[in-house]
Amino acid sequence: MAGKVKWVTDIEKSVLINNFEKRGWVQVSENEDWNFYWMSVQTIRNVFSVETGYRLSDDQIVNHFPNHYELTRKDLMVKNIKRYRKELEKECSPLAEKDENGKYLYLDFVPVTYMLPADYNLFVEEFRKSSSSTWIMKPCGKAQGKGIFLINKLSQIKKWSRDSKTSTFVSQSSKEAYVISLYINNPLLIGGRKFDLRLYVLVSTYRPLRCYMYKLGFCRFCTVKYSPSTSELDNMFVHLTNVAIQKHGDDYNHIHGGKWTVSNLRLYLESTRGREVTSKLFDEIHWIIVQSLKAVAPVMNNDKHCFECYGYDIIIDDRLKPWLIEVNASPSLTSSTANDRILKYNLINDTLNIAVPNGEIPDCKWNKSPPKEVLGNYEILYDEELAQGDGADRDLRSRPGQSLGPKGSRSRDSGRSVLTTWK
């Protein structure tokens, strides 16, 4: 019985709908029997909520994990990573090794972060230690750069200091909670401009962890020259790379949209900095993505009906160290330029090829091991099952950096022998 896949979505984006239609899938409403639902994060909350939720049947697939927010909410992501690090430390894993200053050697990839108002006092202690630093305030539950601002004086966040002292402060709704992170005020600049990296990562299962990296990520440049000067702290065009913000700037260009491909970045860095440091940078980027997924894997509801395509935001500092800024559960499917539209269309296409094999009615009991040919522009980032197979040789393709980039990396041994503990 080869019926057509029935799809629903509550996100009206052409890159999605065109992909469904080209597979000959049939659009239905959510009240009918559907096989594939590309939902917004609000909807997934309903589907899995205690009151309004319902059981999914074996032939139904959705594009989010029920508790994705463990990774995609700024405060929970940091909490989970901190917990993961502590656990590794407890079991004396070499991954949790620290340097002479007490900084993690391999797991220091999130800027120092505190929750407000809960950690307010801890934050103040840290703030006073590094008096001339800038910090960035981000609301936990928002996106697209909304509500973000920079501070360099305690007085600028008076509100939270007041509230943390009063015991009558009512439980914060998620809207009120903020994270405050040490601002990376020495980002790597190209052409004098700040940029960040947007990388797409597909997770088909958390236990065992199987994730794919989309080869065609991109850099998002600010339209204005970067300046760490305090007079520019309020100018979001200097500091925030979100397209939603930049496209309102005077100099926003609709042809290239301020975006560079990751391969351009790689070419530029190799040409100006050399091959080894560039390979090392990209290896580290792959590493931090996998570590972040491992950190949340134990608490993730690994529902077999689910897969998820995340938008990872990474900033590189001027010492070529990558920092994980945040993970987005619903990366934008809006296209700002023609190239963008093509990229996102292909992204969805390749994602669907992996998540819904052969474009046929899914069976969530399948082993989630797609053949190599359907990966398209994705490459295996980490496959826990493969990694647990025999010997390091087998490991080759599941190691980050090996199959990614123009040549992948060759020399990854210096100080990284710990990677055998990937298994």
Place this chain on the structure above:
Amino acid sequence: MLQEESDLSLIIAHIVQKLKSSNLYAQLERQAWGSWEKRILKSLNSMCSELSIPLARKRPVGEQKELLSKWNEMGTDEPDLSLFRPVYAPKDFLEVLINLRNPNYENGDSLSFRTHLGLIQVPLKVKDIPELKEFFVELSLNTGQLGIDDSTQVPPELFENEHVRIGQKVLAEEDSAAAQQYVRQGSPTALRAELWALILNISSQPEDALYYEQLKTNVIQHDLLVDSLIYKDVKLTASNDDYYFVFEDYLYQVLLCFSRDTSVLGHFAYNSASPPKSYIRGKLGLEEYAVFYPPNGVIPFHGFSMYVAPLCFLYHEPFKLYQMFREMYVRFFFRLHSISSHPSGIVSLCLLFETLLQTYLPQLFYHLREIGAQPLRISFKWMVRAFSGYLATDQLLLLWDRILGYNSLEILAVLAAAVFAFRAVNLMEVTSLAAAEAVLADLSTLKVMPLLQIFLFATVT
């Protein structure tokens, strides 16, 4: 290496450069260039009077201060450029070349040339494929190449690792001639910046940094009409380019200084063109009051900034970038927009392209000619810009490796022909110039080295 030795080798290198130019058709060139030059000057002057803007003026102190503070971000505060237009575009220049005729040429002279059906009507000597195969012998099928033998499917032990090792050795020994030979097989990305500097004998001395600072001061103090043209060009081309938009501000820093650099005038000694002259107000025609305008003698045309843009991927200090660009210009790029009989001059390149196509892809050539799509009309803009802005940057750099390696621009013509050969099947089906342009509109996915190799060494001739 002793300072004197390196100075001497630098001097010798420059002399060799100058001696290499040929000058057989001197009269023809001077005449043709003379009338073209008059035209562009006229265009510049009329723009000047229309807009009531002087060709040059001294900036008031306030303006100087402002420009100095904005030196690193000139891209953001754009003046009103709507009334400016480029002095000329490549297609205007093509019309001039098409109308070149050698006054000494008689019909009976060259039998083969009488059957030449392309647009260029000057019978210069160009290489045929057997000669090209010999000239570009290092590109042959059994020689390793970067751009082919470093792809992910090929194990690096077969070629790439050894090639990189040799490159490092060449750099360590500071051997300019060896470097030039080496890059014929392509330069590893990480070594390219240094190798190119070595080949062009660019070493960054303190006096060079000082010279650049002087030029910068010049820019701050005086405003030239040409500056607006440069601004406009960058805004029209590089700012909209997926690869180069990031480097917009560097382009101003380089090009504004470049237009004031009188040392560039030196290249006119081996360029059959002469720098355009202007006269101090009120002294028209009086030689004592003639000045070169712009000071470097080079009037930018539409797309000029694209010569600089790819170099931004290699050099991120403006002063180093400047040196490299200037040298590339006076060695190579100037030939792409001046009339000469030099084998690397644009006239020869056009003829080489047309001859290759007509000789080895006659069916395609005749078909395109029939439908009013003379191939040169499409490929001209690629060659004038040395393919910058048409190819993906990594491919472009591999191409420019070979320009430096062979000290010749002929590879541009060969590549242009190879592109037509590659898309021949689709081109045979088009029925208009517009459709042909569409087939050849997007070169960004092309892999340059396989195309060249197949065209030169694997096509049945």
